[in-house]
Each structure stands twice: as C-alpha cells, then as structure tokens.
Amino acid sequence: MASRVLFTTLNNTKNKTLTADWLVTLASTRAYCSTPNPENRNNLHSRINAVRDPNFSVAPVLQQWVKEGKDIKQFQLQRIIRDLRSRRRYTHALEVSKWMSSSGLEFSSSDSAVQLDLIGRVDGLSAAENFFSSLKDQDKTVKTYGALLNCYVREGLIDESLAIMKKMKEMGFLSSPLTYNDLMCLYTNTGRLEKVPDVLFEMKVNGVSPDKFSYKICINSYGARGDYNNMENVLREMGSQWHIQMDWGTYSVVANYYVKAGLKEKAIHYLKECEKNVSKDALGYDHLISSYAHLGNTYEMKRLWDLQKSKCKKQTNQNYIVMLGSLVKLGEFEEAEKLLDEWESSCKTYDFRVPNVLLIGYCQKGLVEKAEAKLQDIIKRRKIAIPNCWSIIATGYMNKNNMDKAFECFKEALAMEAENQGWRPKESLISSILSWLGENGEVEDAEAFVKLLRIKVPANREMYHALLKAYIRNGKEVEGLLESMKGDEIDEDEETIKVLSLRDRNS
Template sequence: MASRALFTISNNTKNKTLTAHSIVTLARTRAFCLTPNPANRNNLHSRINAVGDPSFSVAPVLQQWVKEGKDIKQFQLQRIIRDLRSRRRYTHALEVSKWMSSSGLEFSLSDFAVQLDLIGRVDGLSAAEHFFTSLKDQDKTEKTYGALLNCYVRDGLIDESLSIMKKMKEMGFLSSPLNYNDLMCLYTNTGQLEKVPDVLLEMKADGVSPDKFSYKICINSYGARGDYNNMENVLQEMSSQRHIQIDWGTYSVVACHYVKAGLKEKAIHYLKECEKKVSKDALGYDHLISSYAHLGNKDEMKRLWDLQKSKCKKQTNQNCIVMLGSLVKLGEFEEAEKLLDEWESSCKTYDFRVPNVLLIGYCQRGIVEKAEAKLQDIIKRRKTAIPNCWSIITTGYMNKNNMEKAFECFKEALAIEAENQGWRPKESLFSRILIWLGENGQVEDAEAFVKLLRTKVPANREMYHALLKAYIRNGKEVEGLLESMKDDEIDEDEETIKVLSLRDQNS
C-alpha cells in the first residue's frame, strides 16, 4: 500500500492515516477475491495461519494436506489468499497463489490479477511486468491490466501509469472507477493534488460513474489545498448520487481538514454529521473522540466514550488507548489515571500498550519520575513489563539529560529481552548511552551493557569505541579489545584512531 498519507484522521496521540491508495487497493482486493467467512475456516486455513514467519514456506502445509487425502477447493484457497493479503502476509499469499495455479485447480482471470499484484509486492515491479508479458492474450483482461497499473501507482511511476491507462482506454478496459481512482492516488502521492479533480471529470466524461472512493480522494485533494468551497461542492455532488451511501469516514475526512485549518464551527458541524453515520462502529467513535481532543472539547470526548460503551458490543484495548491518548493530549492526567484503573479492573490480558500511553504523556510533560513510579507500581501489581515500557522511561530521562537514570532504565529493558524476542532497541537510545558510557562510565558498567546489548544487536563499531574510551579513561590495556574487534571483522577507522590517541593524552 502507498506509504504517503492522504487522509489524516487522528485516533490516538499520534496521527493514524487512511491513504487513498489503501482505499483503492482495498476495493480492488474485494473485486479480485471472495470474501472470507471467519466462522467457516477449516483446518487448512488454521495450519497456514500457524506459519507466521515469512521466511518459512507454506507450500509443505498444502502438500501435506493433499498427502492426507483431503480435497482443496478453489474457493478455499481464494479465501486463504484474501485473508493473508488483508494481514499483509504477501509472501505467503503469493506462495498459495502459485501453488494454486500449478496444482491443476481452476485459475480465474481474477486469480491472475491477484497473483500479478502479489508478485509486484513481493518480487518487485520488473517481476510483475515479466509475469504480465508472459500471460496469454485471453488472460490480459481489465483486471490484470488494472493490477499492473496498481503496481506502477505503488511505485509512483507517472509516465508508465498514464501509458497503461491510455492502452486500457483503447481496449475498452476502463469500465471501472478503480483505475481512475488509482490515477488520482498517484497524483496525490506525487504532490500533484491539482490534477486529481481533472481525473474525476475525465471519469465522468468517459461514462464511468465515480464510486465513494473517487469522491473521497477528490474531497481530500481540495481539503489538502485549502479549497474548502470546492471540497464541499464535491461532497454535495456525492450526496446527490443515489448509488452512493455516504459513510462516517467521508464526513470525518471533511471535518479533519477543518480541524487542521482551525475552523472550529465547520469542524463541529461535520463531526455531528459523522456521528449520525457511526451507529455501532467503534472505530468511528475513536475518530470522533480524537477529533474532539484536537478541538480541546473534553465534554464531547466523554459523551462519545459513554456512547461507544453503550452502543458497541465491546470496547477493545485499542479503543481505550484512543481515549487515554485524548485525555493525555488535553493534560487530563487525573482522569486518564481513573480510566486506566477502570481498564485494569476489567481486562483479561494485560496489554502494556495501554499504560504506555500514560507513561509517554508523563514523559512528554517532563514528569518522568511520575512515569517511572507508575511503571514500578504496575510491575508490583502485575508482572514484568515489556521492554518498550522501560524504553519510554529511558527516553524521558534522556530528555532531561539524566543519563545515569536513562542508563539504569535501559538496562531494565535489555534484561527482560528473553521474554520479548521480537523486540529491538532503538538505535537512537543505545547510541547515546554508549557515548555516555565511553565518556563517563566505569569499565565494568560498559562491558556489562555491551554484553546485554549484543543479545539484541550485532557487534558494531559504536560498542567498541565506547569500550575503548572506558578502558583508556580507566587505565586499562586495550590490545585484547582491539583483537576482539578484528575477530568481529570491524576494521579501525579514523574515529578509532582518534579514540586511541586518548592514550597519549592520559599518559
């Protein structure tokens, strides 16, 4: 999916984004694949889901299934591919698609388009172009052309995208708004927002009815340029289309632009329109709550939080994170503490992402001591914190230039890494600590820290330079350290020579 944000709708202390290309890709995916029924997943689906690491192949799972004498239907594999794509497990999705095409099962024109898209994501654009070229003429349909166009858009290639659009028009393959939407995404992603409305006009001139995604992308293009009159004109046109049901997300996009522009009355008007469409959608309430947080309206946040609790089947940890983040944004730490207590009393599994919102808030306000006290209290009442909790506190102390405390807290993060094997420390944190240890730390502290760090990060020059500085300051011989450095295939550079020159200054 495209990485550049087109629609920014905050639902946390950080901005979450909904990209125009994401919208189009989602629609294209729905067109290519059957919709999965989670309640009807069979054991094959479960077995493939169990292969979580993309470096492991799922082909043996499929082969074993057949070896056991069990049938595999086309629709089963289509559902599996659809599910894997929705969770961005593109490598495994491509494996299943290739297995499906080589196994003798029926392979539809939509399946070719899906495989082309997956090849572009996994193997790159050149591989996708080669696959497209290798297709028989009867397999080169609007869907496969559209999939190739999507690859070009994803890579931000304007000339190639326009060329294939022209080819599709000549072949009568532009019957769907998806391809025009892709082009609008391309212009948005490449900063050519002024060209987006022209594509909408072209679409209508070609006799293709815009869908809700077409209008959303165009609405956003006007809003991003501050052309609010035309933004509302497009919204009005969209509302007049009988085949389109405006959802809460559309009003949220409009409200977001007014919030960012500081036009409070307009923002509130469209947030009210958004609320009318939310119904029982918890995500919609999240967007509303965080939008009102940007407007500084705590009363509306609390009202919507209560509505979310009463109207939605359940509130997830993510919903709590949004509300906590909104309270923290307004500096309402007392109420945030109460909400955290409420969540802790009812949660079945302790998700440290929730209290982390409060810890970050305290650190950003410069009261890192309170954040650490809160974390220590949670640990006493719960269990070992995850490394990220201690990284947050480390950052807080660094921002106050208290490197001794930062060092102690980061050691806590490294010490619990065994239970969190997927965690990787931020280079910006451990680099500063290494520099500090080299200039101020004791040899034993530096050695212990590097030993811990190497359980998560390969040996590097920074580690050795920190140790060298600590050794030299404390009058310890460095020959053994230099030998270890060579063993780790780290050559001396100008910085190393500069560090070693400190020996002469200390002699």
C-alpha cells in the first residue's frame, strides 16, 4: 500500500519537473515497481490475465475454475489482485476482490482496504465513501481509514483529508509515516509545497519516525521552491538516520534541481554522490548520463556509458535511447551514428524508437534531408519503417516550409496502417498539410489524402474545408461535398461560409 500515494503524486502533479524527479526516486526502489514473474503464475492467474479487455468480465473465469472442481485459496486471489493493480487493470482487480468477498473465503480488513481503493478508482469517490460506511466497526481499521484517505488525496480534497487525519489521530491510527506521507503528497499535488515541511515536523513531534519517502517528498518540496539550503539540511538529516539506506535516486533529485538552477558545481557534487550509490543499476546510469548532457559534459557521458556497459549485464533499447538522445542534444551526431551502428549490430529485434532519436535530432537541427537519407538506408537494410518514422521526417520538412515533401512523407506514414494500429498522427502536422492542400493541392491529391486520413482520424470540419478549397480552386461543384458534410453531422460555420464565398470570386 505504501506505493499507492506516491504513484498518485506522479500521475496528478501539475509540476512536470516534479513528476520527472519523482520517477527517479521511485524507479530506484524495486519493491514498489516489481510485478510477479510470469513463470510462477498458476493456471487461474494465467486465465484471468488473458482477459485484457476491461469491458469483458473475469467472473466467468473464476466460476469456471470452481465448476472444474478446483480450489481457490485466499492467497491466490490476493496475488492476482495485486498483479492486476500493478498493471492498472483496476476494473478486473475490483471484480476479483468482490468475488472473493462474496465467495465465503476469509476477507480481512486489508482486503477491505484494497477493495475500497479499487472502488474509488473504478466507481468514484461517492461509491468508496458508501462502501466505507457499510463496513462493520471492527473492519474500520487503520488500513481502511488509510484507503479512504488515499481516495481523498487522489481527488485533491484537502478538507476531507484533514478531517480523516483528525479522526485517525483520535483513534490512535497515526503511528506510521504512511498517513503523513499521504498528506504531504496531497499538498504536493495541490501546489501547496510550503505545507510539506510542516507535516514532516508534525510527524516528529508526534513520535513518528519519517521513512525515506517522507524525507524525499520534503526534499522535493524545498527543491521545487528553490530553497536549496533547507533541501540540503533535510538531505543531511535523512542521511543521519540509522534506519534509512540512502539511494542514488535521492541524490539524483537534488542534483537535478541544481542542474536546472544552473549551479554547476553543486550539481556535479551530488551527481558524484549519486554515482557512488548506483552500483549495477542501469536506470541510475541513464539518469546520470542525462544529467551530464544537460550540463554539456560529453566526457562524463561517455565515461558513464562505458561504466554502465562494464557494470550491467546488458544494455536495453531504452539505455541506448538515453545515450543517443544525450549525444544528439549536444550535437554529437558522428558519435550518435557510431552508437546506432553498435546497437544495430547487437539488437535482436529492430526497435524503431532507437533510430527515431537520431532522426528527430537531425530534423531539429534542420538536417531533414540527412534524416530522410538515414531512414531510407535503414529501410533498405532492415524492413518497412513504422509510421512515426515518416511522420518525423514529414514534420521536419513542414518546419522548413517544404510542404510538397512533407505531404509525400506523411502519405507514406498514413499508408502503413497495418504496421502500427495504435499510432496517432500529430494534429499540427495534419492541419498544416490540409491547409496546404486546400490552397495548393490537386483535387485528386486532396481526396486521396483525406481518404487515408479518415482511417486514423474521424471526419472533421478541417478536412472538408480543405476539400472545399481544392474543389473551388479547380472549378469543381461542391454540392455533393456539402451533402457528405451534413451526413457526417458537421454543420456549416462562419469559416465554411468564407470558404464558399471563394466561388463568387472565381466566377
């Protein structure tokens, strides 16, 4: 349960930098990111896991299991629920929890707390409150109160959270740091960072020892407000606690605030402290490499990359993406090309996200022709690229006002529907090409493009306006097009009237 509020903080915070820093913190703590090994799952677990669509119920799977005469143990269902929650499959997790509570199996206050949290996620706060009210007094424990508090924190409700905290204090339920951490996350999520240190102080006054997350949230609150002295004071206090083992993520958070503030010496000092604690954690090296890229230090980036390769068993695609992105950021394209060659020679599956980093870098520097040549070379040596590759090139040409090439490249992307069903083109690129087609394109080109586009994007006013402009410029009747527009339930607006007025000018 300790991870629940911290992930809420990550998902809900309005501070983008804060989210990135907390990813560093959480990623370094394996206990809060692990999922069960598929090889250890029993058959029931596998059957439930196979039901991916949240619109399909998993209850029949459980009923069939019982019908086959097989036993279901409490710990089996608890493990399944835990796995489903870790995968954010909350609807199915709630189904299993409800089945468990109605099946006659033992259902503890911990199980009730989990169900309450799931009800809040799936059915909303009101349903969670009703469930809590329906619990027997003996089931209203520190865990169920904590679950209700977490629902309020997730919704950003300060008054309700404080009221629950007060009730928990009266009942003697504020003996662990978890509840205080919830409140600190709430203040973080709602932008009241100045309140976070007060909660840490209250914890200590009440005789509750802060844990590592308590300190990290407070360190973050000071860093986000630029109060670096107090940030370091809390860091030193954290390091003096016998029960807390310092990790690289904490030092990385502190270092990142100094990097953003342009305090290079301080940043390097804490990056060195971070490195001392990385050991064989590839993610830690990724963060170090990215931080030194922000400082413009190519030497340290390369040193840490070599160290990562020697310390860690293997480099994943994500590791290569980080290093490639760092090299591209500093304009080290020759080194980036060599690194891409190294990755290509060792990769088992060609993941186009890796070369895309280089393609984006070239396009951002205005070297879109080089990016296209690189993509064409990859296609010759490998396979058909994913749509996003061509979309990157199209965007590069758009930014150079070469709309003919942007149009051709984007058509390549749209024609590759089968390669990436989940791909969604950028609205800005679509708008630019539609506008260009309306002003300059041939009717056949505009029609073919809109036909391709409608496979990915529902028909909209912008598509019809582009077609109307192309029709009118080329002297083609638009009545049929206007009928189709009505058929798609798109009413004429002022812009439509302006487009149609072009007929009078051309007549």
